[in-house]
Amino acid sequence: MIGSLDLATLQKLWWILASVVGSLFLFLTFVQGGQTLIWQLGRTEREKSLIINSIGRKWELTFTTLVLFGGALFAAFPKFYATSFGGAYWVWIAILFTFIVQAVSFEYRKKPNNLFGPTVYEAFLFINGAIGILLIGTAVGTFFTGANFVLDEYNFVKWTTPFRGLEAAQNIFNVSLGLFLVMNARVLGALYLLNNIDFTNMEDFKERTRNAVFTNFIAALPFLLIVLIGLLTMDGFGVNPNTGVVSIVPFKYLKNLVEMPIVLVILLAGLALVIFAVYSAKFLKRESGIWFAGLGTVLVGLAVFFTAGFNNTPFYPSRADLQSSLTIFNASSSHYTLTAMTYVALIIPVVLAYIAYVWKQMDSQKLRPEELEGPEAQENY
Template sequence: MTYELLQDYWFILVALLAGLLVALMFVQGANLQLGNRNLTETQKRMVLNATGRKWELTFTTLVTFGGAFFASFPLFYSTSFGGAYWVWVLLLITFVFQAVAYEFHSKKENLLGMKTFRFALIANGALAPFLVGTAVGTFFCGSNFTVDKMAIANPSAPIISSWGSGWHGLEALAQPHAVLLGLGLVCLTAILGGLFVLNTVDDIDLEHRMRRTVRGFLLPFLCLLISWTAILLIKPGFAVAEDGTVYMEDFKYLGNLLEMPVVIVMLAAGTALILYGIFTGAFGKSKSGFWPAAGGTVLVVMVIFFLAGFCNTAFYPSNEDLQSSLTIRNSSSSYFTLKVMSWVSLFIPFVVAYIAYAWYSMGRKKITAEEMDNKENKY
């Protein structure tokens, strides 16, 4: 195995984790329903209990996504997390509140009241996909940082990565293209959330409402996705020359797409699956639209990562100093670390298998209104 192959392999794995993370953000999307005034209290509790049995999976995927990025591309981790400070802190806080909200919200001792924790779940439902989407959006617009590895030899100013904007990440909100992706992700996860509830809860009225939700988010989602993709394909991109020099290249991402036929197939299949899932959920009678839509989401997110990082492209570009841009080659861990981790990654199918088995075992009995009245463990 060559170093380059290992670097590419780990970028693919990070992309896969990102895809799984976005797909699993159906938890966030479904929790938006807690703010839906048309839902009864029992229906809200069914939604809450449906996501309550899955949120840890999303949370764990986020942690693993962060861990995998740290392990395989530590320069990205140190530069982005240390620089875009407020974005990551904000994301962190919404997830921290979400993690405790399930356990706390219905307890009378919770001090802040049920409404506060419900609000925390809704806030996480909107902000988490928005922040993740906007952060990934900066992969194509660039951020304001510089990287100088020589700094560590200078005791008076030893920090390698510096951020150029005092907004520390929030300046990405002024990048319309990145924001489009953030908003698109909010719509997509809301749709996935609706489809998940449809798939998990056995309640006719809630079923109708979820189909209506999916229909409601469909148009904004399509508009955002199409406009973001159109801009991406015509905008100049951050190309990397053979000697490592970074320069701007017209139609870079369109070029990347055309250069990778497999990615075109993935994009087509992913989009088709998402649309199929949405249409069966929104207009058909099937309750299983979640599965194709979630699978399609994984594929499409992976495509976004591939377009950002492969074909000699800087996946985390710097507007402040083009040559500080991060590439798969200059930001990764060493050969042996990647090799050791690659061996460990062989366990992933095993992990996926037991998650699938547990999911299947738990999902055989759908959540019902009667269950909400039962005294057994529930949120």
């Protein structure tokens, strides 16, 4: 069956798959959000330790999902990979850099003789959680506001600014999207901690965590508003399906949501779930909010990627040369490669199943402070 799919179907399928991986990453940024909460919520060494060990058991999943997002884009849309990574050089280098320092920080923070001392590793985690996510959001913003590149007839990329991608930070829409993702990650982080830690005899710590859910959500609202208003009012990029010519289309993204009502539904459902999660944590004192906010974040992510890539929209538009803009049709791998990759993708449900199983096994009992302080303590982060 897979062998008989036509190229356009495969291209759409892979945009959906990449969107799913990207959106799952956004959910898993509860790790990064938690990293930015260590100093704010952890008043004592014990509380800090609980936060770090709670999110520390998931950091590799988030990291791996980001790597897979990059890998899937490379395999399915190599022109995007080449254009964006080679072109918007400094944005990606800065993002990668924050993930390099993150990767050692959980493991090395508490180990004796670690060269920098625990505070520096905690700072690394904060930088990854704040700057890393801000820049990822800014980069995703350019899916709507465009980037500064020209492709020659060999599809080699030339970037038209010396800032190599950093110029995206001049755009308020891009930055607001980034800040929204940072705040959302903090909401997710606090919700995750609320659900994952056994707060027995630590009511004060629990209250602080619960309040963080709410305050960070409030802090996210202005940025969400800027993003939504921007998205619904801005001139977007459209491609003529018959000629392949790219042009500026007024209210393009509003039109996309109207013409693809399912995406609008996904977006609204996602936002509603996040709001419900915050409400249930703050006012109903429930601990399960992470699942609602997590699903909500995935849905919002999907709506963002679908709006960027479907309905004759170039997902990586060029401000410098409209006709260089990348669509899911002109940036993809060949029919053969997409077919082969689709066979490989059949294993994804198995992967998700064992992740879910292990997650359940590991988190069925909540994390207790005693686990971090007993004779086994040296094995913890």
